[in-house]
Amino acid sequence: MEGDQNSKSYSSQYDITEEQCIICYTVLIRANAVYCKCGHNFCLDCMKEYILTKMDEFDVYPLECPVPNCHKSLYKMGKDFLEKDIYKKLKIYRKNKLCMMDPIKQFCPQINCNGYGEGSEKYLKCNMCDVRFKQTRDPGKEEILNNCSATQCPTCNNLVIKPFGCMTVRCLCDTEFCLKCGKSSTDSHKYLNCAASNLEGMFSWWTILFCIYSIILVPFTPFFIVNIYRANWDRNYFFFMNEHLIFYNILLFIFSPMILVFGFFYLPFVVGWMCVEAVFDGKTDKTKHIFWFLLKVIIYFPAVLLCFVGILLGFGLLLIILPLMGVAYLFVRINVQTKY
Numbered sequence: 001m002e003g004d005q006n007s008k009s010y011s012s013q014y015d016i017t018e019e020q021c022i023i024c025y026t027v028l029i030r031a032n033a034v035y036c037k038c039g040h041n042f043c044l045d046c047m048k049e050y051i052l053t054k055m056d057e058f059d060v061y062p063l064e065c066p067v068p069n070c071h072k073s074l075y076k077m078g079k080d081f082l083e084k085d086i087y088k089k090l091k092i093y094r095k096n097k098l099c100m101m102d103p104i105k106q107f108c109p110q111i112n113c114n115g116y117g118e119g120s121e122k123y124l125k126c127n128m129c130d131v132r133f134k135q136t137r138d139p140g141k142e143e144i145l146n147n148c149s150a151t152q153c154p155t156c157n158n159l160v161i162k163p164f165g166c167m168t169v170r171c172l173c174d175t176e177f178c179l180k181c182g183k184s185s186t187d188s189h190k191y192l193n194c195a196a197s198n199l200e201g202m203f204s205w206w207t208i209l210f211c212i213y214s215i216i217l218v219p220f221t222p223f224f225i226v227n228i229y230r231a232n233w234d235r236n237y238f239f240f241m242n243e244h245l246i247f248y249n250i251l252l253f254i255f256s257p258m259i260l261v262f263g264f265f266y267l268p269f270v271v272g273w274m275c276v277e278a279v280f281d282g283k284t285d286k287t288k289h290i291f292w293f294l295l296k297v298i299i300y301f302p303a304v305l306l307c308f309v310g311i312l313l314g315f316g317l318l319l320i321i322l323p324l325m326g327v328a329y330l331f332v333r334i335n336v337q338t339k340y
């Protein structure tokens, strides 16, 4: 293909080809065309316009071929067809963009200085003019985000505590957003679909396999719940697992069936306590404690039994529904993949 192009071209500068510009569909004239290494061809005007628009939008890193899903970089090629001063500007834009994307770096506020400072101190020193300026980044906030069960509200940027077991949270500014992907509920966001999908919005193979084989995997439910929760919602909830992850996972896997059975007996307490809290409306006094004590003594055994039956029934239902859901997810995923 390329050899063919070469033999045709150099005979005449204005050799007309059969190819069209992908953007404006005019027939390409060789002297006025840009041939990308990815095989996509454009006329010079469209290409220049495209790069200038990208520069206006400060969307210059990465600078990719305009064809959707083609990730070929245009930056190095730009040297051949862009005017020198534009290319120089592009180079500076890209340097600044990289600096902006780097969370450690911060631009120097001096006029006409292209330098930056980096570090986590309260004051940073510019690498070009040596001026010291105040750090606007908040390393304390970042530390909280990295090490605690907290997240940032997409609307007001305030820190919000992630409540355990919840898919969404409501910030003080009244924005409700998904704890997995950060989208707010106004985006007509489907929380359950989001929970079962990976970051590209497809049902993940883990979800599909877990659903289909749920009957065999039931004893290891605690293992899966902990890992799925950590991976999708809150890395820091079982914070001790961040170090020695494999060790804890092996332990968790081995003891999973025991934790599950223990959970059966523990759950009546949790539910009972929630009922007491509801009855006393969250207030604490002596009668509440007496009531709770009586509840434990008198109803504990029937409650445990009832709960046990309830959980078994619930599990039974889940074991019918989950494999069906797995098969449904599988079909959706295969359909999505064959479409592309």
Ligand SMILES: [Zn+2]
Binding pocket: 021, 022, 023, 024, 025, 026, 042, 043, 044, 045, 046, 047
């Ligand atoms: Zn064009």
Ligand SMILES: [Zn+2]
Binding pocket: 036, 038, 039, 040, 065, 066, 067, 070, 071, 072
């Ligand atoms: Zn391309």
Ligand SMILES: [Zn+2]
Binding pocket: 108, 109, 110, 113, 114, 115, 116, 126, 127, 128, 129, 130, 131
């Ligand atoms: Zn400076």
Ligand SMILES: [Zn+2]
Binding pocket: 153, 154, 155, 156, 157, 158, 171, 172, 173, 174, 175
């Ligand atoms: Zn907010």
Ligand SMILES: [Zn+2]
Binding pocket: 178, 179, 180, 181, 182, 183, 189, 191, 194, 195
């Ligand atoms: Zn989501």
